[in-house]
Amino acid sequence: MTGTATLTWFARHELTLAWRDWAAMMAGGRTTQERAVTSGTLVFVGLLHWLAYVILEPLLRSGIEPSKAALVTLTACLLFTFSMMLSQAIEQVTRSFYARADLDLILSSPAQARHLFAVRISAIALSGMAMTSLLAAPLINTAAAIDGPRWLAAYAAIAAMSALATGLSVIATVALFKAVGAKRTRLIAQIIAAIVGAALLIGIQIVAVLYYGNLSRFEVLRSAAVMNAAPDAASLFWLPARAVLGELSAVTALVAAGFAVLAIVIAQYAPQFSSHAIAAAGADDHGALVAAASEPFRSRSTLQSLRAKEWMLLRRDPWLLSQTLMQVLYLIPPALLCWRDMGAGTQVHIVLAPVLVMAFGQLSGGLSWLAISGEDAPDLVATAPLPARALLRAKNEAVLAVIAVSAAPLLLALAFASLWGAGVSAFGIAAASISAITIQIWFKVTATRSQFRRRQTASKGATFAEAFSSIFWAAATGFAAAQSWFALVFVAFALMTLWVARMISPRALIA
């Protein structure tokens, strides 16, 4: 390199690192295995498109006009997507302030840190676009196939929304830095991200429970109250929905607005990056936590010691707080429904079962990452006198025990409404949890617990596998609760997800 580090130089550097990370994840497989992985993934993607077709075909068969009802539903979906994007972006922006990996080197060099920040913020926007596009692709592609290519404009809308979400998250994080200081920003940002990600969906569900007695968002969105309160069909409020429907002027305006916000934010805040990062570096709570009194040592077997250690570390994990908070928030509407309808002879268990499975599946993923990959002293436990299998068993038992203890009261409450519902929910929670743990074992990385958020970035494969596995087990449980044979289809999907995950996992590629 000659001269100072320019924006393009940093962009090239970050791209090289990102590419090598990706290549490392994918490299090492034999040709036959790669072929199997590609075929399996294609079949899986095909199945997702088929599922999207089953859902969308009745809705789009006769085409969709930009009626007020359609605009309300589409806007609600977009708002939900945007809240998830915003939540992810807040997490990632905060991480960019606190990450120490190469910041010490870069901040101690004469390079302009604002260039690095500009590149990293752009990368967050890009990653949000890529992840959301990937998740929404089956729906968008299928809609385009049924109702015409205008639906492909949804990809542009996603890009614009991701840029906007990233810009807003930078503003929010910097505001937090100024308001509460570097020491508290990380934890508060994490909690805000959890609330932002869940608030809209939960809010609509609570309204649905209180006014319509179920968890259906659509009941609320189609209600006369919402229709009357919604602005006129010609209002600018519907711009994003109109963009998704392929109106060229709306797409152009949305993309221009989204990227303009991102550009202004980068220009405004990038120069402050180094001062925030330096403040974040000095925010570690060294020596802040001192125990009040010492307790005597307890006699424990090796496995008991391992389980006790895992539970103690889980209790003390600040990142787990937001993870758990998110799951707890999602459980509020079903709990409300359960409380409202208990003993009223309704089919409440059919609605509750999948929600419980989804929430506990996701929680298991987080907990098992912490227990399996987030081992702060890998050499110590590896040199302990016990077989590796026993070590893994103790860690898995620790996670499953937490899940069992957390799920038990909810399952017990559900049992009063429906024994069958509680039974299939227990089975679904166990299946989703074991699947999440298995995926974490396959995608195990060497990391410390403080790198918890690396969970999402270390392997997109694991993230997607975990998400799809939870979704399919939740769907299977929902259908099983309704005593429908369709449950078996989703069990097959869940097992196929696990198979694909096994094939793309680093362990399979190395073997």
Add this chain to the structure above:
Amino acid sequence: MSPNAPSLHIENLRKTYSRPAVDGLSLTVKRGEFYALLGPNGAGKTTTLRMVAGLLRPDAGAIAICGIDALKDPVAAKSIMAWVPDEPLIYDKLDPMEYLEFVAGLWAMDAAKAERQARELIALLGLDAQAKTRCQGLSKGMRQKVALAGALIHDPQLIILDEPLTGLDAGSARQVKAVLKDRVANGATVIMTTHILEVAERMAERIGVIANGRLIAEGTLSELSAQSGGGTSLEEIFLSLVADQSAAA
């Protein structure tokens, strides 16, 4: 476990990555010996010790710890051995006493004995003031001492340390050296790698020099001096041996 067997016996050990990291290494360390393993960067010291500790599987060769075949019965071998890596990783969210309680649990120690030993080690290593402070607040040197205390709490017969004095201030280094000497005096065996040749010269009874994954010289300081052609300090002897090996390669 055989009472007359050496603490460590390595036979024709091999490990290859893109090139051989350990290439047919054989080594014997007697019981109650303080043994230093020296070598230039990338010589294969850490790879060798990680294989002994059961953290890496060798491609070929045999490892016996006090007569126990460490490859056939790793659990039995691990129960009498301790390993301290060069970058000790401990639990940030535990305090030193909790960490030692956990390590004692891993080795299934009696709780009362473990607590007594933990307090002794904490005092010996000058960690009393930090005993109930979570490790996230400790300096690198203190963390290193906590890791060492963890290695010693279960009274291992073989203690393997990779660069144990790096990052320690003079006072801490003296405490660590005293603790290790005391262990050797009480019959334990210590094997350590170090780049601080003065430490090896002063503390080790025998010194092994590794280069290119092979043991190129071994013995007491005077024996090594004779092998190298008469250097007076370990630094001269070491540089001469390594230079000879590089020239031969």
